[in-house]
Amino acid sequence: MDKVIRGMERFANVYLDVIAIYCLNWEDHLQHIKQVFDRLRKAGLTVKLKKCHFATNKCTYLGQKVGNGCIWSEESKIIAVNNLPRPITKKVVMSFLKLTGYYRRFIENYATLAAPLTELSRKDIAEMIPWKEKEESALQELKNRLISTPIMKNPDFTKGFILQTDASGIGVGAVLSQSDDTRLHHYFSRKLLQREIRYSTVEQECLAIKLGI
Numbered sequence: 001m002d003k004v005i006r007g008m009e010r011f012a013n014v015y016l017d018v019i020a021i022y023c024l025n026w027e028d029h030l031q032h033i034k035q036v037f038d039r040l041r042k043a044g045l046t047v048k049l050k051k052c053h054f055a056t057n058k059c060t061y062l063g064q065k066v067g068n069g070c071i072w073s074e075e076s077k078i079i080a081v082n083n084l085p086r087p088i089t090k091k092v093v094m095s096f097l098k099l100t101g102y103y104r105r106f107i108e109n110y111a112t113l114a115a116p117l118t119e120l121s122r123k124d125i126a127e128m129i130p131w132k133e134k135e136e137s138a139l140q141e142l143k144n145r146l147i148s149t150p151i152m153k154n155p156d157f158t159k160g161f162i163l164q165t166d167a168s169g170i171g172v173g174a175v176l177s178q179s180d181d182t183r184l185h186h187y188f189s190r191k192l193l194q195r196e197i198r199y200s201t202v203e204q205e206c207l208a209i210k211l212g213i
Helices: 026-042 075-082 090-101 110-121 133-147 201-212
Strands: 012-015 018-021 058-061 064-067 070-073 162-167 171-177 186-191
Touching (some): 018 058, 070 075, 075 133, 110 171, 110 186, 162 201
Antiparallel strands (some): 058 064, 064 070, 171 186
16 A cells, blocks of 8 residues: 555555545645545555545544644543453453553653563563552553543644653653643653663663653
8 A cells, every 4th residue: 555655645644554645725635635546546446435534624543533733542442441351461461561552652651650560571470470569550550541641732843842851760751842832742751671770860861861852
């Protein structure tokens, strides 16, 4: 599909068989839709009308809601994750982390919060995982954060940015915002590697700045 849409990246994004066409005005949007459909027709491809959405200012794209200059998590996906039972094996823990990790841009200090669960993926941990208070606390906190994920605003590249960073003995994090807007643009976090845990506080803070940038 990437080859079919090649050259149209300015107004069309594709992921597998999902195509998003976007524009700032109606006239150009109609032309862009026509161009994409012409390409699909030449490639011998068809689309299902019931799966298409036209002339909308917001849509669901790859498990996220996008529109009106903002992006936020899809409610049905969050509810599904929140209803998952307590993991009892490493495989289930990794599946849970994969699902929640997809929305980590909406969760402040995700890596630090998830650390007790990511520790369960170590090779020396048995498949039937030990489950204690810290793992249960991490599980519930991640679920609570998912339910209350903020609406992120797309950045305005004509304005300045503010990057705030932080570090702990477990992970580093950053948040991107702009001075004249109360809405955030992106959360970043990463668990510290074993060698980075031995860094001094200043070195960990510098690492947070480096990774945040």
